Amino acid sequence: MSGKQVFEVVFDAEGVAVGKMRNEVTLTARAPFTSVNMLATDEGPFQGGEGTAPTPLEFFLTGLVGCLMTQIRAFSRKLKIEVSDVKVRCRAEWTAETGTVGPYEGSPRGFHLDVDVVSDAPAEDVARLVEAAKRGCFVEQTLAVPNTVTHRLRINEGAWTDA
């Protein structure tokens, strides 16, 4: 990316462990707007949970599909390319393979998105809108690149160390 910065997006997410496998995650938006929401994840019996909420992967995929759909509708207005309906379907696949440190390691196999649009606009305009939405969708752009993901670890309220 070499464009001029338009705005920044900053979120803090803090998860606490409750129940057997349930996590309650508080999301605090810092920019470009401020908000606080809580979302809970759980696991079914496969992972030893109690099924009180959807799994983390379902939240992740909702973020992906919802982000692209949101960008299509938001950019529809900005680009003046009318869309009267949109549906997005995503097939997502991962493999768990034997690892060297833990029981298994995760590996993404790909994300295949079908974008189903109803519009009176010329087909080339709709295609341009969808292309713009893909580039504007923060989640898609995150999937497209190897990201900087850093970790710190603290045990029993001791010092933070890089992990």
Next chain:
Amino acid sequence: MSGKQVFEVVFDAEGVAVGKMRNEVTLTARAPFTSVNMLATDEGPFQGGEGTAPTPLEFFLTGLVGCLMTQIRAFSRKLKIEVSDVKVRCRAEWTAETGTVGPYEGSPRGFHLDVDVVSDAPAEDVARLVEAAKRGCFVEQTLAVPNTVTHRLRINEGAWTDA
């Protein structure tokens, strides 16, 4: 990844557009378990929504934090490294920059995770558990690599074309 496959994870996510910016996403797990859940996203006034649900980025980050926390607890049992409490905090940043196709393009700036563990286990075992959880977390592993993301587009129920 070059390990032996342990299991596959397959999800379908289908989003429909309702309201101004609200999306209702139906998640269907195909493997290794089967389930159906629905999660809704919306936007606040910043993006022209009505705030009936959290934003897609909040779902995405809940997936990330929830996945790592789930793996820590799941692998705690499998590796017999006791953990009596775990909290995870994530700072996530993106930039929107001027684009060539649409109003702006998204660019991830990084994900910084603080893992806060309470445990009577030796510190090196806790560190090994967290490392195993990072590798076992499907969302983290998805962020770590450039992913295959493909699109097809259909307009007014015509033919599907690659987009």
